[in-house]
Amino acid sequence: MTDRTPRTDADVCVIGAGPAGALIAHRLADAGHDVVVLDAGPRFDPAELPEREERAIRPGAGAPWGTGVGEHAERDAYASTGPRSYPLNETRVKGVGGSTLHWQGMVMRLHERDFRLASATGMGVDWPLSYADLRPYYAAAERAFGVAGASDNPFAPPREEPHPLPAFPPSYSDALFAEACESLNIATHSVPNARNSESYQGRSECQGYGTCKPVCPSGAKYDATVHVAKAEDAGARVIDRAAVQRLEHDSAGERVSAAVYATPDGEHRQEATEFVLAAGGVETPRLLLLSESAQYPDGLANSSGVVGRYFTDHVYAGVGGVVDERTRQHHVGFNTTNSHQFYDQPTDGSRTAIKLEFHNYAGPTPADVALSGDAIGDELLDEIRREYGTQVGVGALVEQVPQHENRVRLHPSETDAHGNPVPDVVWSLDDRTRRTIERANEIQRSILDELDASIRWQVGPEKAGPASHHMGTTRMGTDPATSVVDPELRTHDLRNLTVAGSSVFPTTGAMNPTLTIAALSLYAADRLRERL
Amino acid sequence: MELTRRDVLAALAAAGVVGAGAYEYGTRDGPDDPPLTDHETATLVAVAETVYPSAVSNVPAFARRYSAARVNDDADYRTGVREAIADLDRACTSWFDDRFAALEAETRETALREVGAVVAAPDPSGGRGERIRYYLVNELLYALYTSPTGAGLAGLENPPGYPGGDTSYQRGPQ
Numbered sequence: 001m002t003d004r005t006p007r008t009d010a011d012v013c014v015i016g017a018g019p020a021g022a023l024i025a026h027r028l029a030d031a032g033h034d035v036v037v038l039d040a041g042p043r044f045d046p047a048e049l050p051e052r053e054e055r056a057i058r059p060g061a062g063a064p065w066g067t068g069v070g071e072h073a074e075r076d077a078y079a080s081t082g083p084r085s086y087p088l089n090e091t092r093v094k095g096v097g098g099s100t101l102h103w104q105g106m107v108m109r110l111h112e113r114d115f116r117l118a119s120a121t122g123m124g125v126d127w128p129l130s131y132a133d134l135r136p137y138y139a140a141a142e143r144a145f146g147v148a149g150a151s152d153n154p155f156a157p158p159r160e161e162p163h164p165l166p167a168f169p170p171s172y173s174d175a176l177f178a179e180a181c182e183s184l185n186i187a188t189h190s191v192p193n194a195r196n197s198e199s200y201q202g203r204s205e206c207q208g209y210g211t212c213k214p215v216c217p218s219g220a221k222y223d224a225t226v227h228v229a230k231a232e233d234a235g236a237r238v239i240d241r242a243a244v245q246r247l248e249h250d251s252a253g254e255r256v257s258a259a260v261y262a263t264p265d266g267e268h269r270q271e272a273t274e275f276v277l278a279a280g281g282v283e284t285p286r287l288l289l290l291s292e293s294a295q296y297p298d299g300l301a302n303s304s305g306v307v308g309r310y311f312t313d314h315v316y317a318g319v320g321g322v323v324d325e326r327t328r329q330h331h332v333g334f335n336t337t338n339s340h341q342f343y344d345q346p347t348d349g350s351r352t353a354i355k356l357e358f359h360n361y362a363g364p365t366p367a368d369v370a371l372s373g374d375a376i377g378d379e380l381l382d383e384i385r386r387e388y389g390t391q392v393g394v395g396a397l398v399e400q401v402p403q404h405e406n407r408v409r410l411h412p413s414e415t416d417a418h419g420n421p422v423p424d425v426v427w428s429l430d431d432r433t434r435r436t437i438e439r440a441n442e443i444q445r446s447i448l449d450e451l452d453a454s455i456r457w458q459v460g461p462e463k464a465g466p467a468s469h470h471m472g473t474t475r476m477g478t479d480p481a482t483s484v485v486d487p488e489l490r491t492h493d494l495r496n497l498t499v500a501g502s503s504v505f506p507t508t509g510a511m512n513p514t515l516t517i518a519a520l521s522l523y524a525a526d527r528l529r530e531r532l
Numbered sequence: 533m534e535l536t537r538r539d540v541l542a543a544l545a546a547a548g549v550v551g552a553g554a555y556e557y558g559t560r561d562g563p564d565d566p567p568l569t570d571h572e573t574a575t576l577v578a579v580a581e582t583v584y585p586s587a588v589s590n591v592p593a594f595a596r597r598y599s600a601a602r603v604n605d606d607a608d609y610r611t612g613v614r615e616a617i618a619d620l621d622r623a624c625t626s627w628f629d630d631r632f633a634a635l636e637a638e639t640r641e642t643a644l645r646e647v648g649a650v651v652a653a654p655d656p657s658g659g660r661g662e663r664i665r666y667y668l669v670n671e672l673l674y675a676l677y678t679s680p681t682g683a684g685l686a687g688l689e690n691p692p693g694y695p696g697g698d699t700s701y702q703r704g705p706q
Contacts, residue, residue: 054548057678057693171701197698207695218695331690331701360701366677366686367546371670374651376644381585384677384686 004239004263006270007036011532013259013272014038015244015287018098019514020500020521021278022227023144027525029234033532036270037228037236038261040075040243040283041067041095053215059371064214065093065101074417075243078282082406082426086313091468092280093214096240099280099468100223100514102214104334105194106357107147107515109138112157113344114353114509117401122349123432124401124507128478128487131157134519141518142192145222146200149192155340165197167336168206172328173392174337177358180450181339186443188358191338194222194514201226210361212333239263245418246291247275247497253295255496262418274528278500278521281311281470285408285503286423288474288484301474301491301499307484308409310402311427311473312508313466317437319444320362320393321453329362329391336360342443343510345399351436352399353510356443363391394447396440398464399510400433402472427466434461469513471502489524500524533587535594539679543598546678546693549605557601567604568613574633575617580672582640587685588676598675609667612656616667619660623647644669 012028014021017039029035044065052064063069068076068089076094080086093101112131117124135158142149142163149163167190170178174188181188195212196205203226207218216223228238242261248269250257256275261268277284285308291300299307335357342354364372369384406428410421429437441460448455459465477483480492485504491497500521502513540558544550549558557567566573573596580595588594603610621631624643628635632643644650648661654670655662676682683691687705690696 050545050550051548053693054546057546058674168698169702172704206698208690208697208700209695210690210692326687326705328687328701328703328705330688330692331696332698333692336701365692366683366688367674367691370673370677371654376583376641376650376669376673378585378587380583380673381587381685388686388688 001265004242004265004268006268007034007237010034010036010270010272012036012274012276012528013270014276014278015259016098016278016280016283016501017096017224017228017238018278018280018501019100019224019227020517021276022224022231023518023521024276024278024500024525024528025231025236025238026227026234027522028528028532029231029236031529035231035236036272037231037238038242038244038259038270039096039238039240040279041093041240043096043240044101049215049217053209053211053217056211056215057367059368063089065095067092067094077414077416077422079411079414079422079424080427081424083428086425086427086466088282088423088425091466091470092282096228096238097223097225103514104213105221106335106512107142107145107192107194108511109157109159110509110511110516111155111344114507117345117507121345121347123345123352125477127506128476134516134523135160137519137523138515140522141515144227144518144522145194145515146196146203147192147194148197150190153189153340154187155343163192165200167191168193168197168334169336171332171336171360173360174358176323176327176392176451177337177394177447180447183450184446186339186447187341188337188339191335193334195334196220206332208332210330210333243418244287245420247287247300248291249293249295249300249494254494256494274496274498274532276498276500276524276528280501281473281503282408282423282425284499284501285473286410289410290420296493301484301493301497303493304481304484306475306482308407308473309404310475311406311408311425312400312402312471312505313427314397314469314508314510315400315429315433315437315464316395316459316467317398317440317444317464318393318395318459319441319448319455320391320457321448321455322390323392323451323453324390326389327362327392329360329388330365332360334360351439352401352432354436354440354443355397355510356440357395357397359393359395362393364388392448392451392453394444396444397467397510397512398433398436398440399508400429402475402507403428403430408473429461429464437461437464469502469508471505471508471513474499474503475506476504477506488527489520490527498524498528533589533681533685535588535590535679535681537597539681540594540597542694543675543679544601547602547674549601553604554601557604558597567600567610571631571633572614572617573599575620575631576613576668576672578633578640579644579668582637582644583669583673584676585685588681594675595672602671612663612667616664620647620664620668623660
C-alpha cells in the first residue's frame with residue numbers, strides 16, 4: 001500500500017501539485033529543505049496516455065482526465081448558482097500535474113499596463129508588484145517550461161533575453177490571416193508556447209499528435225509533472241489522493257500549525273514550518289473558507305472578507321466560417337499566430353484587453369464529421385471534404401475586470417464525498433466585458449470579411465463562455481482590509497501561509513495565466529527561502 | 533489510395549490500442565488464435581467495404597487487422613461487436629434471406645440503411661440500429677478517418693492522434 005502518512009520534521013507543506021505547487025516544491029527541495037506536497041487527486045499512470053488520447057479524439061468519449069465524472073463525480077461535486085452557468089469540472093484537472101495536464105500551453109507575459117490598470121485606466125486596482133519586479137521571474141519561468149517563442153511581437157513588454165527555444169513557424173492558415181490582417185493594418189506575430197520546438201531538458205520535441213488540449217502523448221508540451229519529478233528527485237515527498245480537509249492554526253491565530261488531510265487509508269495531520277496553498281482559484285479559497293475556527297469564524301485568512309470574492313475568468317469570444325480554399329486545419333493542436341494589437345486597455349476605461357488568436361484547428365476533423373454524419377461511402381467523403389477542408393476561425397480572450405459579486409463560496413447544503421460543502425461558483429458578465437466581447441467580435445468579423453469568408457458561427461456576449469482560468473479569489477494587496485495576501489504572497493492574517501497561483505491576481509489582463517502563475521511562484525519560493 | 537500497415541497502426545493508436553498486441557494483429561494478422569471468427573471478420577470487412585469511399589484500396593486487410601487488434605484489446609468491445617453482427621445478420625436474413633456478408637454490395641448498403649445504422653445516434657446500449665452504428669459502422673469509420681491515408685482523402689494527412697511531425701501544418705494544399 002502507498003504510504004500516505006505525514007512527513008516528520010517538514011519545513012514546508014505544499015497543498016496542490018499543479019504548476020505553482022510543483023515549482024515551489026522543486027525550488028525549496030533543491031535548496032535543501034524538507035518538502036511534502038499533498039494533492040487531492042491521483043497520480044496519473046503514463047501508460048494510460050493512449051487511452052486518454054483516444055478519449056480526446058473520439059467524439060463524445062468524455063473527460064480524458066476523469067475530473068468530475070464517474071467515480072469522481074462526488075469528489076468533485078460543485079454548484080453554480082450565479083447568473084451564468086460555470087462548468088467547473090470541464091475547466092480543471094484534479095490530480096498530480098493539475099490543469100496543466102489538459103491546458104493548451106500558451107504562455108505570454110502580462111503587459112506592463114496590466115500591473116497598473118487602475119492608474120492607467122481607472123478600472124480595477126493596481127498590483128502591488130510591477131512588471132519590473134516580475135521580469136526576472138518571467139524569464140526564469142520561461143526557462144523552467146522551455147518556452148518556444150520569438151521577439152517579433154511589437155506589443156510585448158520588454159524582455160532581457162530570447163526565449164529558450166525558437167518559436168514554432170506560422171501555419172499555412174496563418175499566412176492567409178496575415179495577408180487579411182495586413183490589409184486591415186492589424187499586426188500579427190508569433191505565439192510563445194510551452195511546448196518543445198526542439199528537445200529540451202530530456203523532453204521530446206513536438207511530434208505533431210495534434211491533441212495537445214487535452215492530452216500530449218509525447219511529453220513535448222510542458223506540464224507540472226515535470227517539476228513534480230524534479231522536486232521528488234531533490235528529496236520532496238509527493239502524496240497523492242490526499243485531500244486537505246482543513247488547515248489548523250496555533251492558539252494565537254498567527255500561524256498555521258497543520259494540514260488535516262483525508263486519504264484512502266484514513267485521515268492524517270501534516271505539520272510544517274511553512275505552508276503553501278496552491279490548489280487553484282476555486283479550491284484555494286474553498287479550503288480557507290472550510291478552515292473556519294472560533295478565531296476566524298468567516299474562514300482562515302479572511303479578515304478582509306474577500307476570500308472567494310472577485311472570482312474572474314477570461315471570456316472566450318470568436319467568429320468562424322469557411323473560405324473558398326483549403327485551410328489545412330488540425331495538423332497541430334496549438335496556435336502559432338496571435339495579435340496583441342487590441343490588448344492594451346484604452347485610458348478612458350471604455351473596454352478591457354483583447355488578445356486575438358488565429359486558430360489552427362477550426363471546425364471539425366474528418367473523424368468528427370464521419371461519426372456524426374448521416375451518409376456513408378463516397379457521399380460521406382464528399383460531406384467530410386465540405387465540412388473539414390475550408391474552415392477558418394479567429395478567437396479571443398477578453399479581460400474581465402474583477403467584480404465583487406462574482407465569487408466562490410461554500411454551498412449551504414450540498415456536500416462532497418468527504419461531507420464538506422461543495423464550492424458554489426457565482427459568475428456573471430458585466431456591461432464593460434460585454435462591450436469588449438462585442439468589439440472583439442467586430443474585429444474578428446472584419447478579418448473574416450477581408451478573407452471573403454462565409455461566417456458560420458459567432459461566440460458573442462450571449463454565448464461567451466469561460467476560458468478555464470480561475471483567478472482573483474485571494475487577491476494580493478498591501479491593505480489587509482481589502483486583500484488576502486501581501487506582496488510576498490503571504491496571507492495578512494497568518495504569517496506562515498503563502499498562497500500561490502492565479503487566485504492572487506488583483507486583475508487578470510487577457511493573457512493565459514500560467515506563465516504569470518509560474519513567475520509568481522518562483523518569486524514566492526525566493527521569499528520562502530529567505531524566511532526558512 | 534492504398535491503406536497500409538502504417539494506417540492500421542495509426543488508427544489503432546487513435547483507438548488507444550498500442551503495444552505488442554496492436555503490432556501483432558495490426559501488421560501480421562496476429563498469432564494463430566484470432567479473436568474473431570471467419571464470419572465475424574468477413575462481416576466487418578463487408579461493412580467497411582460498404583461505408584468506405586471508393587477512393588481507398590486494400591480495405592479487407594485494413595479492416596481485418598484493425599478489428600482483430602481492437603477486439604483483442606477490449607473484451608467488452610468484442611462482445612458488443614459480436615452481438616451487433618448477430619443483430620445485423622438476423623435482420624438481413626429476415627429481409628434478404630442471407631447474412632450481411634453474403635449480400636451483394638448494393639443490398640448491403642440497403643441493409644445498413646434499413647436497419648437504421650446510417651442515421652441512428654450511435655449508442656452502445658441503445659436499440660439495434662444504434663448499436664450497429666456504434667460497434668460496426670462508426671468504429672470502422674473512426675479507423676479510416678483517423679488514419680493518415682483516410683483523413684488524407686480530405687486533405688489531412690496528419691490527423692489528430694498520428695505523430696506526423698510539426699511541419700505538415702506549415703505546408704499548403706498539395
